[in-house]
Amino acid sequence: MPFQPLEPRRLFRRIAEQIAAMIAAGELPPGSRLPSERDLAPRLNVSRPSLREALIALEIEGLVEVRGGSGVYVRAAATPPMRDATDAPGPFDVLEARLLVEPDCAALAARSTDAQARLAVAEAFGRMRAEAVAGRVGDLADRDFHLAIAEASGNPVLSRIVGDLWRDQAAPVASRLTRLAVSPLRRRQNLGEHAQIAEAIAAGAAAAARAAMRRHLLAVRRARMAALGG
Amino acid sequence: MPFQPLEPRRLFRRIAEQIAAMIAAGELPPGSRLPSERDLAPRLNVSRPSLREALIALEIEGLVEVRGGSGVYVRAAATPPMRDATDAPGPFDVLEARLLVEPDCAALAARSTDAQARLAVAEAFGRMRAEAVAGRVGDLADRDFHLAIAEASGNPVLSRIVGDLWRDQAAPVASRLTRLAVSPLRRRQNLGEHAQIAEAIAAGAAAAARAAMRRHLLAVRRARMAALGG
DNA sequence: TTGGCAAAGTGGCCTGACCAGTTGAGCCAT
């Protein structure tokens, strides 16, 4: 009877991370079948519904495949920074693509004459800061900020691309990485970097906006690499 | 003898889609709070655990935000079917996005160690040249060439983006433009530019490949602008 | 007016149960 309070994140998240860690550690090789839900749940000291929620999360994130009546199977995925499998987007593939697109989005946003779109960027940053001071995770606010910038670029194609990239980022192994990578210090740095971007865009400084966005994405990549390296 | 998998799909998927549809239809405006789980579940003829699974799926997919003790809130949706006229991609928006992404794809392809992928680039170019000498339009071969380069970058995310961009380009306004822009002279130049790109990639010259791709895209843009102005 | 506190409401999580699909072992006819 685990009656532990709600200290960390939601339970299904923790379970998902635990299982993802097992997969990453090789305890559960690709293609292998996980223990049955009825088996695994007590072993992890959780109930079956919670386990199921975690499995659904892992399934959506592409780590696992659920075959009804048969079992839950580990999907072939690339946890370490490798990327020869052409069809499995690694955690750094999305980041690489963002690095190509988002700095120029920021520059275009800074040049934009659409006052409303630029206001939306400022507002998104405000929400992000508000969540930060409230001590909340602010994952979603982060996404909104970057999306607002893409919108402000005035190019709907770019804004769609950035939207897709963030959806990808939530999908694969990456989501687990992002959680690991966000230390309190990193979170503070993150906010500062976003502030620089927001200021540059507000000031209409295209080159500065581009540079700030690039610095930000490089910092994110560094943090994730460090999280991987241990 | 019901040999169908399960009615449609798993229940939580259907529920999630139903809720997503409500959001897209405007019945649940962004920022609004969904009915409580205890309320909503019976209304959808499902149990609370199933509803919870659906909400977790929607949360991971970024459509919804779950605030413990408070409620489930609709997040600003990004891609309902409609965007207003100003958001419709103009003929140069796609080209602008390609200008950001494809030169670096070419550079990555040149650096790639995947011999098969680089061979695919060469083959795609061969087909394009063949169609050109045969006097055919070669629209598809052109697309295949650029896609092969994106594939050879080794980053599946980039290759998907480029694929999407070419699909956008086939949209009404743009496709009319491309037809206008392709004069016999331009077609010959086009082939030459592709040759430069293919050679640079084959030679493993990343910088040259990037530059060649950039020159090519700029030339295409010039041609389309001329077609518009003249 | 303002401060704090308590009840109502909400999500978070658990137990226990039954249904439905998959799978493989074992039986039977060939």
Added chain:
DNA sequence: ATGGCTCAACTGGTCAGGCCACTTTGCCAA
């Protein structure tokens, strides 16, 4: 033997109801 068939065990899918922890709200007292 061997091919096909049946059937029972196993697994995920779903449901019902319950308790706990947190958030919010509004009342009440200072």
